[in-house]
Amino acid sequence: MGPLKGVRVVEFAGIGPGPFAAMLLSDMGAEVIRIDRRGGRSPAKTEVTYRGRKAVALDMKRPEAVEAALKLIDKADALIEGFRPGVMERLGVGPDVCLKRNPKLVYGRMTGWGQTGPLSNAAGHDINYIALTGALHGIGHAGGKPVPPLNLVGDFGGGALYLAFGVVCGILEARASGKGQVVDTAMTDGAASLMAMFYGMSAMGMWKDERGANLLDSGAHFYDTYETKDGKFVALGSIEPQFYKELLEKTGISDPAFAAQMDRNAWPSLKEKLAAVIATKTRSEWDAIMLGSDVCYAPVLSLSEAPKHPHNVARQTFVEIGGVVQPAPAPRFSRTAPQVQGPPEGADNEAALKAWGISADEVAKLQSAGAI
Numbered sequence: 001m002g003p004l005k006g007v008r009v010v011e012f013a014g015i016g017p018g019p020f021a022a023m024l025l026s027d028m029g030a031e032v033i034r035i036d037r038r039g040g041r042s043p044a045k046t047e048v049t050y051r052g053r054k055a056v057a058l059d060m061k062r063p064e065a066v067e068a069a070l071k072l073i074d075k076a077d078a079l080i081e082g083f084r085p086g087v088m089e090r091l092g093v094g095p096d097v098c099l100k101r102n103p104k105l106v107y108g109r110m111t112g113w114g115q116t117g118p119l120s121n122a123a124g125h126d127i128n129y130i131a132l133t134g135a136l137h138g139i140g141h142a143g144g145k146p147v148p149p150l151n152l153v154g155d156f157g158g159g160a161l162y163l164a165f166g167v168v169c170g171i172l173e174a175r176a177s178g179k180g181q182v183v184d185t186a187m188t189d190g191a192a193s194l195m196a197m198f199y200g201m202s203a204m205g206m207w208k209d210e211r212g213a214n215l216l217d218s219g220a221h222f223y224d225t226y227e228t229k230d231g232k233f234v235a236l237g238s239i240e241p242q243f244y245k246e247l248l249e250k251t252g253i254s255d256p257a258f259a260a261q262m263d264r265n266a267w268p269s270l271k272e273k274l275a276a277v278i279a280t281k282t283r284s285e286w287d288a289i290m291l292g293s294d295v296c297y298a299p300v301l302s303l304s305e306a307p308k309h310p311h312n313v314a315r316q317t318f319v320e321i322g323g324v325v326q327p328a329p330a331p332r333f334s335r336t337a338p339q340v341q342g343p344p345e346g347a348d349n350e351a352a353l354k355a356w357g358i359s360a361d362e363v364a365k366l367q368s369a370g371a372i
Contacts (some may be wrong), residue, residue: 001029001336001337001338001339001341002027002028002029002030002329002333002336002337002338002339003028003029003333003336003338004025004028004029004030004168005029005030005336006029006031007025007029007030007031007077007078007171008030008031008032008033008075008076008077008078008356009022009025009030009031009032009033009076009077009078009079009080009167010032010033010035010069010072010073010076010078010079010080011032011033011034011035011053011079011080011081012034012035012079012080012081012082012083012088012093013034013035013036013037013040013055014081014082014083015082016049016151016155016156017082017110017155017156017159017160017163017187018080018081018082018110018160019047019049019050020049020155020156020160021080021108021110021159021160021161021163021164021167022034022049022053022080023048023049023050023051023052024160024161024164025080025164025167025168026051026052026053026340026341027052027329027330027338027339027340027341028329028338029336029338031053031355032052032053033053033054033055033056033072033352033355033356034050034053034054034055034056035055035056035057035058035069035072036055036056036057036058036346036347037057037058037059037060038057038058038059038065038371038372039057039059040057040347041346042345042346042347043344043345043346044344045322045323045324045343045344046324046344047344048324048326048327048344050344050345051321051326051340051341051342051343051344052340052341052342053341053342053345054345054348054351054352054355055345055346055347055348055352056068056072056347056348056349056352056353056372057347057349057372058371058372059370059371059372060091060092060093062369062370062371063092064365064366064369064371065366065369065371065372066091066092066093068353068358068362068366068371068372069093070093070097070098070101071358071362072353072356072358073093073098073101073102073105074101074102075356075357076102076105077104077105077106077171077174078105078106078107078108078167078170078171079098079105079106079107079108080108080109080110080163080167081108081109081110082109082110082111083111084111084121085111085115085116085120085121086121088109095107095109095182099180099181099182102180103178103179103180104174104175104178104179104180105174105180106167106170106171106174106180106181106183107180107181107182107183108163108166108167108170108183108185109182109183109184109185110159110160110163110185110186110187111185111186111187112124112125112126112128112129112154112159112186112187112188113129113186113187113188114184114186114188114189115184115186116184119132125151125154125155126148126151126153126154126155126187127148127151127154128154129154129158129159129186129187129188129191130148130149130153130154130158130187130191131146132188133158133188133191133192133195134192134195134198134199135153135154135191135192135194135195136148136153137209137211138195138198138211138214138217139211139217140211140212140217141211141212141218142210142211142212142213142218142219142268143212144211144212146211153191153194154187154188154190154191155187157190157191157194158187158188158189158190158191158192158193158194159185159187159190161190162185162189162190162193163183163185166183166185167183169183170183213264215239219264219267220239220267221267221270221271221273221274222236222237222238222239222244222247222261222274223236223237223238223239224236224271225300226274226275226278226279227275227278227279228278228279228281228282228283228285228286229279229280229281229282229285230282230283230284232282232283232299232300233283233299233300234278234283234286234290234297234298234299234300235297235298235299235300236295236296236297237296237297238295238296238297239296241261242294243294243295243296244261246293246294246295247295247296247297250289250290250293250295251274251277251278252277253273253274253277255273257269257270257273258270258273283299286299287299306318307325316328319340321340321342321343322343324343326340328340349363349366349367349372350363353366353372
């Protein structure tokens with residue numbers, strides 16, 4: 001099951017992007033054990049990013065708990081954590097300690113600002129990290145303020161995905177060299193990396209450093225969202241000339257002004273005209289006209305609508321686990337198909353530890369010491 005079957009990962013419980021990175025690895029078949037704080041709450045079944053792994057609750061202030069964590073780390077291919085710099089060292093499970101015991105360990109660290117730099121110890125959230133890298137500045141309509149794109153670009157895109165990617169890269173390298181290493185994942189680094197194409201376009205003079213004035217940021221009339229007659233929205237991305245031609249055909253537009261597709265000066269007026277046309281029909285009516293064509297069209301669906309769309313249903317893009325509708329694992333593999341390993345679980349100390357080879361006697365000693 002899954003291309004990462006046989007890989008073992010220790011996850012130190014965190015929030016947001018940390019659990020999401022662990023979920024990605026678990027979905028791909030890795031055996032992930034989460035270390036929770038003793039006395040902490042168990043995740044609800046609706047907390048999707050906690051799916052697919054067992055957990056143990058350790059009191060890391062006790063030396064017996066630290067040793068138990070290290071025994072798990074001894075058996076792991078990778079460790080992931082998302083605390084501020086220095087926290088893991090103070091807990092007694094920093095990279096120096098762990099790599100000395102397990103030289104092939106890939107030690108994945110994820111923070112907003114990175115392990116080094118003048119901001120490394122400052123608090124922050126996704127909105128701050130993408131602000132610092134130029135990403136947030138470019139998101140929003142002309143004349144408006146920057147719009148946070150949920151926390152997809154910093155936390156999940158620039159953080160969790162790069163952490164999972166880095167950990168897998170590290171595991172592959174360790175299998176060749178026999179040596180582990182630290183993976184320093186900063187959300188600022190990841191968000192900057194995601195902006196590579198736009199920095200390139202800027203260098204070529206193809207991107208204005210302002211919102212809503214460019215090809216892909218809602219500046220162009222053919223690449224934006226439009227409100228329909230019933231108050232819903234559709235998304236158009238008719239960039240290529242042949243797709244743009246089909247857009248004009250499907251909308252019935254014959255105005256010669258639309259021939260100037262790439263005239264940036266004409267974009268504002270053409271956007272007003274196109275908006276007026278789209279507003280004459282409901283979203284369902286536009287679906288019937290455009291969906292599946294080369295217009296590059298899609299209805300803007302809500303979270304409740306998306307899982308029910310025929311395309312998503314056909315591909316099983318969403319699954320239901322424990323009564324909770326959630327995204328299925330991605331990407332897909334032709335031979336080693338990934339799957340969700342189970343719903344979110346709270347700490348089950350005995351079962352989780354025994355699954356990783358910790359004996360019943362050792363578990364009993366930990367319980368007696370109050371370490372679990």
